[in-house]
Amino acid sequence: MSDSAQIETAMLDLDRQDHAARPVPDLLFRLGGLIVLASLVLMVAGPWLTPFDIGRPSDDIMLPPPDLLAVPHLLLQVVTRAPHDPIHWFGTDSAGLDVFSRVLAAPRADVTIAVGANLFSLVVGSLIGLFAGTARPWLANLTMRLSDLVQAFPVFITGMILVTLAGRSNSTIVVTLALLYTPIYVRLTRSEVLTQRNRGFIDAARALGKNEAAIALRHVLPNALAPAMIQASVTIGFAILMTAGLSFVGAGVRPPTPEWGLMIAAGADGIVQAEWWPSVFPGIAISITVFGYAAFGNGLERRHAR
């Protein structure tokens, strides 16, 4: 140590204040936000934006995507509205369906399921978390152990059991994922509730004679939700991955609905014959979406911590 420690500490403190004062442009956060926004637009309007009918096969079966060198020329044709043959940007699959159109239409299934499951577990999980954070110790402990139990079930097994019991449908996946994610929100909300519960304004409300339930709902819960909301963004991304995974193993979305996991599964056999496009493009779509949600969630977390 060449300098006295307290001076260094003082300087560190000053540096820290400085960083807080100057907001750093957060590129990853913005890129993530853009991806999230795009996925939500496609969720709502994807099937209407497709260049081809996603249900009607064309005569070209297993048509490869256009050569990379030809892409600029084709783009020019589209932009200038010059007359041209229909273009299958991502090629066609073994049934002759346009891969690009189906990749665009898939968020209607994937994102809806992921968002729906998370919305459900966010609402249910934070209410249970609020209960676990305010109830008597033995009730709180019981709740938390039950939530551990639910979390301990392997998700694929749960999914398959539910498929056997209730049949293969989108709502089965929503229930599976909601079961998987609810304990996360329970835990997050509970720990935040435990901090918020000790704050001065809670005691002030008690001193005003407000009852505990009103305090929990009006003061504790709204202030305890931020971490759960941030978590939701990250978890939605993973839920998309999980939806695709469940569909891939046959415990998810029913074909012929356009869905990324199903598309990968259907195209998987062709990969050995160098017919990569029916699988690789939906795979890339999943990667970009999951990355986008994670980057957006991390950005939110950084902003919240500030």
Next chain:
Amino acid sequence: MPGDLAPILSVRGLSVGFRGIPAVCDVSFDIAPGEIVGLTGDSGSGKSTLGLALLGLVRQPGRILGGSVTIEGVDLLQLPEAERRARRGRQIGLIVQNPRGSLSPLHTVGRQIRSVLRAHLTLSSAQATGRAVGLLRQLGLNDPERRAHSYPHEISGGMAQRVLIAMATGAGPRLLVADEPTSGLDVTIQAQFLDELSRTSRAAGSAVLLMTQDLGIIANYCDRVLVMQEGRIVASDLPAAFFAAPRDSYSRSLLSLAHAPPPPLPTAPAELLAVRGLSKNFRLRGSGKTLQAVDRVDLAIGRGETLGLVGESGSGKTTVGRCLLRLLDADAGEVVFEGKDLLRATPHDLRSTRRRIQIVFQDPLDALDPRWSVSRIVSEALLRPDPGRIAELLTLVGLDPAVAKLRPRGLSAGAQQRVGIARAIAADPALIVLDEPTSALTPMARVGIVALLRELQARLGMSYLFISHDLNTVEQLSHRVAVMYLGQIVELGAREQVFQAPRHPYAKALLAAHLAPDPGRRRVDRVPGAGLVGEIPSPIDLPPGCYLAGRCPEAVASCRTTPQPLYEFADGGRVRCTPAAVRAGLIPIPDRPPGRVLQNTVAA
């Protein structure tokens, strides 16, 4: 005497600016050997920036724009950075706020002192260790060899502050810059620390620049006072002249309340609250041990009266306040408020009487829901929404009704505390528990809150339980004062009696550590009485007799074995000390436990 010798520090025309905005403008002053100069001023006046500039340091993006900082004949600002760095620590020491945060948690304190010593002096490792232990011993740490092997989290805040002094003074700097060195410390620790600081600097003949907003520290320890306002030094005075007639507006408003007594009491006030035998223990998780927070506390508050409850951190004063509001459930005792025992009230009764006791908290921001607007926060205390009443309440606490739309974060700490007070009075209470309401505020905001509380009491006639460790504000607000030590009330009496003639040895020590903003009552000039020794015992493992016996200069043999009852004196004051009662002639036979003790109190 200081002033006649060549100055150690000579600052001429020093200016620091932040992107063209001046923070320190054209500052010039000298400090002589052995002199302690106090630098005061409101937050944001540029004190800390000036202090750092004296070390040749400046926060980004600031720059030193001009001037000179001459230390023992050499202008520090003209030296290359490497040379400046060598002089920091060796020639200039810096003590900052937050002692524990300034120590590295990964290394023992002995090692940290040693590394500073070895950076500036040619010492072998063994010599440095010896010197570090020696420094700690000089600073009054008992068992310094063992302390040197402690990590920062294992020592108390007061000890951590002494470690920082050892680091700052170890290389024998000629100039010591101390920036609010005692904020956050308990009064007795603060006094010990400042005593040591002034003793060290007088003995070594070094110069000290003591930056503080606490005029009590200035009055008690400084040889000269500099006042900063908006980056300029607006006054430079001897303490006597400064306190007699401060020349700047800031110090004038700070001192305006210094000698004003609290609002007069109605004659023979009716009793509003009576607390008897209140006890609260906390069971510690895991070990199964119990922490005794409050032990059989008796107190009463009349209508329109303020009872000051003082004591150091951990004395249980906040727990008493929380038990009164039933924010905590007491283990035993009764709290009779307006004729009803609150501890035995049904939940329904409790809800209606609860509004009659309100609370104002220490941390003003934490006490307000960050997501709610000011008007919604105040409205929560009203039985029905009433925008007119909200505006009236905000005006009453000295706020512009336009703040109603803002959220708490947009207000200054003083204004946040005013919102908290507005919410408390909105419920039309008969008693407000003020739990250190001024401790988190700047002295300027503190003066405003104290004035507001006095004005509200005069106008609305409610009673206060004022919990604080700041004896200056207690003196300005309280009619009667209770002193707590380790969960027990050790002395209770009228303000004048407790402040001027405390009877309990702990109250004496607390008052002796009190730094009044009055150069006529300087601590350094007072005859040093036999003070307390050692550290406060742990409330988990209390001694069998009097809790103070191990530290008390007046203790006799029986104090260590017999719990002390509260004795009531002829003037109504109560003291938990047998030797004091013997001296006052309350009980005849010294050094023997009194025959019968009724309840917890012996009447005179």
